Structures are given as C-alpha cells and as structure tokens.
Amino acid sequence: MATISLKAEEPSKAVPLLREALRLEAQVVRQALTRTRANVERLRDLLGVDLEAVRRGEVEHTEDREGLILELEGEMEFLALLEENQRQLETIEICS
DSSP states (O other): OOOOOOOOSOHHHHHHHHHHHHHHHHHHHHHHHHHHHHHHHHHHHHHTOOHHHHHTTOSOOOTTTHHHHHHHHHHHHHHHHHHHHHHHHHHOOOOO
C-alpha cells in the first residue's frame, strides 16, 4: 500500500477532521449504494431483464422501453462507481 503525506498547520486538529470526513464520506457512499441498488432492482423487475444481458448490450431498446433501459444503464454505471469508491474508502488508513 502506498503512503501519501499531507501538511497542516495544526496536525492535532487536522487528523480528527480527516477521520471524520472519511467516516462521513463512507456513510454517504453506503446510503447511495442502498438507494442505487434499489433503483437497479426496481428497473430490472419493471423491465423484466437480466442485468448481465444489459451489461453486454443484448437488451433490445424498443421505443416504449428506451427511457427505462437508459435509466437502468445509468444506474448500473453509477452503482459500479459507488462500489469502487467504497472499496477505496475501506483501504484508507490515517496514521498519526
């Protein structure tokens, strides 16, 4: 694991702020993951599609379903981004 350094005028005050900021960010990401997973499941069920088929681009984009499919694809991309952010947040350790 790589180490990064930060400079602060008052490290004794900065470290707790950084810890709290990371804790809050992790909480926001967890909440967003919950909402986004629910959105993905709702759209999947509404459309009756397989998520892997959506990922592979195998779901037909008919005129009446186009908006919902695009929304599902966007939610799936956002979910992947949130999952990556969560993985990164879990690896951060503040050493002081």
